[in-house]
Amino acid sequence: MQQRSExxxxxILDAARKLFARSGYESASVDAICAxxxxxxxxxxxxxxxxxxxxxxxxxxxxxxxxxxxxxxxEGTENVAQVFVNMTAxxxxxxxxxxxxxxxxxxxxxxxxxxxxxxDATISPYRRYRDFFAELIEQGVAEGTFREVNPQIAAEMIVxxxxxxxxxxxxxxxxxxxxxxxxESMQIMMTGLAKEQK
Amino acid sequence: MQQRSExxxxxILDAARKLFARSGYESASVDAICAxxxxxxxxxxxxxxxxxxxxxxxxxxxxxxxxxxxxxxxEGTENVAQVFVNMTAxxxxxxxxxxxxxxxxxxxxxxxxxxxxxxDATISPYRRYRDFFAELIEQGVAEGTFREVNPQIAAEMIVxxxxxxxxxxxxxxxxxxxxxxxxESMQIMMTGLAKEQK
DNA sequence: AAAAACATACCGTCTGGTCGGTTTTTCACA
DNA sequence: TGTGAAAAACCGACCAGACGGTATGTTTTT
Numbered sequence: 001m002q003q004r005s006e007x008x009x010x011x012i013l014d015a016a017r018k019l020f021a022r023s024g025y026e027s028a029s030v031d032a033i034c035a036x037x038x039x040x041x042x043x044x045x046x047x048x049x050x051x052x053x054x055x056x057x058x059x060x061x062x063x064x065x066x067x068x069x070x071x072x073x074x075e076g077t078e079n080v081a082q083v084f085v086n087m088t089a090x091x092x093x094x095x096x097x098x099x100x101x102x103x104x105x106x107x108x109x110x111x112x113x114x115x116x117x118x119x120d121a122t123i124s125p126y127r128r129y130r131d132f133f134a135e136l137i138e139q140g141v142a143e144g145t146f147r148e149v150n151p152q153i154a155a156e157m158i159v160x161x162x163x164x165x166x167x168x169x170x171x172x173x174x175x176x177x178x179x180x181x182x183x184e185s186m187q188i189m190m191t192g193l194a195k196e197q198k
Numbered sequence: 199m200q201q202r203s204e205x206x207x208x209x210i211l212d213a214a215r216k217l218f219a220r221s222g223y224e225s226a227s228v229d230a231i232c233a234x235x236x237x238x239x240x241x242x243x244x245x246x247x248x249x250x251x252x253x254x255x256x257x258x259x260x261x262x263x264x265x266x267x268x269x270x271x272x273e274g275t276e277n278v279a280q281v282f283v284n285m286t287a288x289x290x291x292x293x294x295x296x297x298x299x300x301x302x303x304x305x306x307x308x309x310x311x312x313x314x315x316x317x318d319a320t321i322s323p324y325r326r327y328r329d330f331f332a333e334l335i336e337q338g339v340a341e342g343t344f345r346e347v348n349p350q351i352a353a354e355m356i357v358x359x360x361x362x363x364x365x366x367x368x369x370x371x372x373x374x375x376x377x378x379x380x381x382e383s384m385q386i387m388m389t390g391l392a393k394e395q396k
Numbered sequence: 397a398a399a400a401a402c403a404t405a406c407c408g409t410c411t412g413g414t415c416g417g418t419t420t421t422t423c424a425c426a
Numbered sequence: 427t428g429t430g431a432a433a434a435a436c437c438g439a440c441c442a443g444a445c446g447g448t449a450t451g452t453t454t455t456t
Contacts, residue, residue, distance in 0.1 A: 004455080005401065024308060026224035030446060040403045041447085047401095051446065106308035110222060113301045113368055123370060149386065156366060156374065157383040163365055164358025170311055172321060176354065185355040188347065192390030202420080203435065228412060238437045239413085245435090249412065 009047045011037040013061075016054050020104045025055060025111070056121050059108055062101060063125035069094075070132055080140035084190065091182050095169060102170040126159075133158045137193070146193045154193060161185055207245045209235040211259075214252050218302045223253060223309070254319050257306055260299060261323035267292075268330055278338035282388065289380050293367060300368040324357075331356045335391070344391045352391060359383055 015037035019028035030051055034044050048054045073086040112122040133155035140146040146154075165185060169178035213235035217226035228249055232242050246252045271284040310320040331353035338344040344352075363383060367376035 008401080022312070024224075024312065026222075029444075031444090042403050043401070045447070103308050103311045106304050106311070109365065109369060110301050110304035110308065113304070114220070114222065119369075126369065127373075150382065152374070153379050153382045154386065156363070156379050157359070157386060160359050160362025160366055160383065161355070162362070164360070164362030165354070167307065167361055167365075168354060168358055171307060171317075171324065175325075176350070181351050181354050184348065184351050185358065188352065188355060188390040189387065190390070192386040192388070206435080227410080229410090239439095240415090240437045241435070243413070 005047075008037075008039055008043055012039060012044055012047060013054065013057065017058055017100075017104070020055070020058070020107070021100050024103070025107045052117070055111075056118065058104070059118070059121050062105075063122070067125060067128060067132075070129065074132075074136070080136055080143060080145050083136060084186065088183055088186065091179055094166070095179055095182075098166050098170060099173070102166060106167075130155050130159055140193070144195060147195050149193060157189065161189060203245075206235075206237055206241055210237060210242055210245060211252065211255065215256055215298075215302070218253070218256070218305065219298050222301070223305045250315070253306075253309075254316065256302070257316070257319050260303075261320075265323060265326060265330075268327065272330075272334070278334055278341060278343050281334060282384065286381055286384065289377055292364070293377055293380075296364050296368060297371070300364060304365075304368075328353050328357055338391070342393060345393050347391060355387065359387060 012033065016028070016033045019033055019036055022028070023032075030041065030044060033054075034041050037044075048057070069090055070087075073090060074083050077083050077086065108118065108122055112119040130152075134151040137146060137149065137151040137154045141148060141151065162182075165178065165182050169176075169181075210231065214226070214231045217231055217234055220226070221230075228239065228242060231252075232239050235242075246255070267288055268285075271288060272281050275281050275284065306316065306320060310317040328350075332349040335344060335347065335349040335352045339346060339349065360380075363376060363380050367374075367379075
């Protein structure tokens with residue numbers, strides 16, 4: 001069986017995620033990752049060709065996980081309002097993970113703006129998120145829930161709001177109740193998008 | 199006169215800004231910065247005690263510049279709507295600068311989440327931005343322009359939207375007209391905040 | 397026994413920072 | 427205004443250590 005191999009690989013990935021989050025991509029040395037994982041350098045380079053490869057693997061894992069969560073929120077719903085209610089329920093979990101992952105996320109983006117390989121790996125899931133929300137808005141417009149807004153732009157606005165709120169939550173963790181801010185921001189935005197005001 | 203000294207210092211700062219943006223904080227070596235600036239390593243360490251010091255100086259310069267721009271947008275205005283109109287006019291300039299500065303900005307935030315010194319330098323100007331918008335919202339509520347929203351939360355929403363839009367504009371530069379998105383997002387948000395709907 | 401998984405010693409390179417020396421600027425005083 | 431010495435500005439060779447990656451050997455699984 002290849003069980004030992006898979007365990008080792010998982011240990012390395014986990015250690016890398018921890019160290020990237022703690023000290024950043026450049027500062028987290030391969031040696032340190034190996035030490036944290038309790039394996040040798042030989043094992044590391046047996047599983048991953050370069051340091052960047054493990055970085056890309058972590059990126060892939062995280063982004064596809066997020067996508068799954070989003071699609072789950074839409075599953076089985078018939079109107080748009082219901083989807084956004086479901087998404088509100090996701091917020092605590094997202095914030096819980098964020099502390100661990102966001103510093104790494106910032107590095108992803110910083111690297112993506114310079115490195116074509118990282119950019120490719122980042123941009124396609126990101127565009128899928130955007131399209132996901134654009135479809136949702138379009139559906140809402142068709143349903144009569146939303147005004148006749150441009151779905152692409154509204155989708156970009158949603159992503160901006162999400163990213164911006166997460167980043168502020170990361171930076172100023174103990175200053176505010178960021179979950180509350182996320183929910184209320186979403187409500188203000190929904191009011192701005194809604195067709196009929198009460 | 200200390201003119202030579204000041205010129206050298208300016209050269210170093212400018213070279214550092216360029217290289218940090220191009221290759222990132224860690225990858226931009228002191229040697230490379232010196233070469234770009236056309237000075238020696240001795241000159242570098244005569245003006246800045248460490249590599250991090252120059253990083254902090256650039257952060258300070260940028261953030262205080264942004265603050266000045268914001269305050270200019272408020273100057274001489276009497277109602278809140280006017281301020282936001284003025285701010286809209288700032289958008290093209292901000293986006294023009296962003297390409298050069300945002301990768302570095304991402305690094306600032308990534309570092310701020312780990313390094314107390316960088317965090318301190320980042321958080322206080324950031325809080326001033328937030329308070330600036332909170333005051334603005336409060337004024338709008340008092341004027342009767344806005345609904346009775348929580349000014350702090352609305353301010354956080356504005357900053358989130360700004361940061362998120364800029365980041366997307368950086369990442370997906372050629373995919374959308376981001377200035378247009380920024381303006382329309384702002385309008386949607388204003389509609390959500392406004393007291394009376396047309 | 398073949399192959400996959402893992403260990404370890406090692407290498408060339410690059411890094412931030414130092415240090416002793418040289419050049420340029422400043423300024424008190426003649 | 428000229429001058430000379432102190433101070434500031436600048437130079438560039440050098441260092442100790444850390445880094446990503448490799449090469450070769452050993453253990454474990456198939």
